[in-house]
Amino acid sequence: MAITQTLSEGLKREFEVVITNSEINKLVDEKLDNIAKEANLPGFRPGKVPVSVVKNRFGKQVLGEVVRESVDNATKDTMEKNKLTPSSQPKIEIISFEEGEDLKAKLSVEIMPEFEIPDLSSLEIIKPTVKVTEKEVNDAVEKISKENIGTKKIEKARPAKNGDTVVIDFLGKVDGIAFDGGEAKGHNLKLGSNSFIPGFEDGLLGCEVGKKVNVEVTFPEDYQAKNLAGKKAVFETIINEIKEDVELVINDEFAKTLGMEDLKSLKSAVSDQITKQHDQASREKSKRQILDKLADTVSFDLPETLEKEEYNNICKAMNPNAKPDDTSNTDEEGQVPEADKGMKKEEKQDASEIAKRRVRLGLLLSEIGRKNNIKVEEEDTRNAMMKEIQKYPGQEKQVMDYFKNNPDAQQQLSGPIFEDKIIDFILELANTKEKVVSVEELYEQEELDLNKEAVKAKKSNKLVDKNRVKKSTKKKVSKKVQKVETNTKK
Numbered sequence: 158m159a160i161t162q163t164l165s166e167g168l169k170r171e172f173e174v175v176i177t178n179s180e181i182n183k184l185v186d187e188k189l190d191n192i193a194k195e196a197n198l199p200g201f202r203p204g205k206v207p208v209s210v211v212k213n214r215f216g217k218q219v220l221g222e223v224v225r226e227s228v229d230n231a232t233k234d235t236m237e238k239n240k241l242t243p244s245s246q247p248k249i250e251i252i253s254f255e256e257g258e259d260l261k262a263k264l265s266v267e268i269m270p271e272f273e274i275p276d277l278s279s280l281e282i283i284k285p286t287v288k289v290t291e292k293e294v295n296d297a298v299e300k301i302s303k304e305n306i307g308t309k310k311i312e313k314a315r316p317a318k319n320g321d322t323v324v325i326d327f328l329g330k331v332d333g334i335a336f337d338g339g340e341a342k343g344h345n346l347k348l349g350s351n352s353f354i355p356g357f358e359d360g361l362l363g364c365e366v367g368k369k370v371n372v373e374v375t376f377p378e379d380y381q382a383k384n385l386a387g388k389k390a391v392f393e394t395i396i397n398e399i400k401e402d403v404e405l406v407i408n409d410e411f412a413k414t415l416g417m418e419d420l421k422s423l424k425s426a427v428s429d430q431i432t433k434q435h436d437q438a439s440r441e442k443s444k445r446q447i448l449d450k451l452a453d454t455v456s457f458d459l460p461e462t463l464e465k466e467e468y469n470n471i472c473k474a475m476n477p478n479a480k481p482d483d484t485s486n487t488d489e490e491g492q493v494p495e496a497d498k499g500m501k502k503e504e505k506q507d508a509s510e511i512a513k514r515r516v517r518l519g520l521l522l523s524e525i526g527r528k529n530n531i532k533v534e535e536e537d538t539r540n541a542m543m544k545e546i547q548k549y550p551g552q553e554k555q556v557m558d559y560f561k562n563n564p565d566a567q568q569q570l571s572g573p574i575f576e577d578k579i580i581d582f583i584l585e586l587a588n589t590k591e592k593v594v595s596v597e598e599l600y601e602q603e604e605l606d607l608n609k610e611a612v613k614a615k616k617s618n619k620l621v622d623k624n625r626v627k628k629s630t631k632k633k634v635s636k637k638v639q640k641v642e643t644n645t646k647k
Contacts, residue, residue, distance in 0.1 A: 172264040174231045184223045242269040244460035272457040280587040282446050285594040287435045297427045308400035316363045319349040324398035331390045338552045369395045382555040438599050444580045456621035468512040472496035507611035514614040526579045533571045541570040
């Protein structure tokens, strides 16, 4: 096998790969020999099948396998021998190959840019903090009491209303066919809790015990179970019992029903929980500061493939006319429509600026993670998966199957975990100062729409490019001075 580099331009690398006919034949013969030793064909004893028979029967299949394996090995060898770290999946194109001739292919790859990680200890971060007040704790305890309030069967028959708990049997159907996870008996549902599919609880208002009702709903478009997302469904439902809330007194006895020793210990636990919530909100504020500051620190060449992918993703979010990138969706000329088709020039520019900033930040965070051996463990992904599953009561099996059958979905869970671990690492090193703020200030959310992100991206990209030019100029001046000094000494 011969590998020759044909292009080295920026982050792009191209190689010519030649795998000789003799190399291919040798690998084919080895595979055919192994098959002949194990083959069990009619008319031959096991292990005694002539190679010629095996070749006649499996030759083309084996040749295809050898070509695929050889190409894959060529890609791997090229990366290792040239010490290349690809930024995306390398592409290999077979230029020419006929049985009995050498195989020629072109390998194209974009490599990761080289850059220096900024001094993380120099990042100045203002960490907002909030002191938990007695009122916050009391309000939270009251909320808990309402969530754990007892119920009793209504004394006088009446229609169900908001706030009631109804005991129901139901069977969900789509197009007249029952679906997995859509059936339950004796299920307690508090009307007005919005714990079911939108529209389901409203369909039970005004119904009486023993009444059968068909509740028509539409699953949300973003419903986790893809086979149900956006589908219309009918739930055949019967109300077995209607219950109403009973008055609850917040005291030691109430605390004991929740597994606490007394009301004081309950309030202490609630205070700790609120503190954790505040800490998480504070961390999110600090994280935003870190990302903004990192985005303004380093400039380097960006892999075109990654930038294009991110650009397309942003355009799809910005452009209501954007269509999926699939070969079935072609125009009159047989070309797949671009994600930015129909967008204004200014909108395309905004998308481009955002893409540059996002890719730069992503690569920078990844490099920080790589150099500091930060990894996402299997347990981390598993815990994240269980949290997602818990968001869809009654659909646990479907959601679990979805993640099992979709590695990309699991990867989507791992990405945020990896980022959070890197942020935690940076927070440990950064120059952090605390600032006491109000609860309102802590939870004040910045509207992160694409227009605002575009403004931020333009400023950030302009700043890092300006600093890059300055550094480049300083290097050139430094070289000139050094040359003059050297000549002077001579």
